[in-house]
Amino acid sequence: MKGKPELSVTVANWCSCAQSNVKLDCKGFQSVKSIDPSILKVSGHVCLVNSGNPILEEGVVEFSYAWDTPFSLLPISSDISCA
DSSP states (O other), X not given: OTTSOEEEEEEEOOSSSEEEEEEEEOTTOOXXXXXXXXXXXXXXXXXXXXXXXXXXXXXXXXXXXXOSSOOOOEEEEEEEEOO
């Protein structure tokens, strides 16, 4: 993709409770590949995953991006909801 490597990201919920409003630290994140904002919405240094919708137990959200180097997209916070 424009001469840059394509990298895949999987955000997984291995907890027994659903997690919503999952936010990642994405300071400096860039991509020459378009990412659907309903999957990953970049707002400053924070990225919202899955439009804030719950990621259920053992659920995953996947996307890919293209850039020169990989980014560490570390979790900042989420809202936990147990039934």
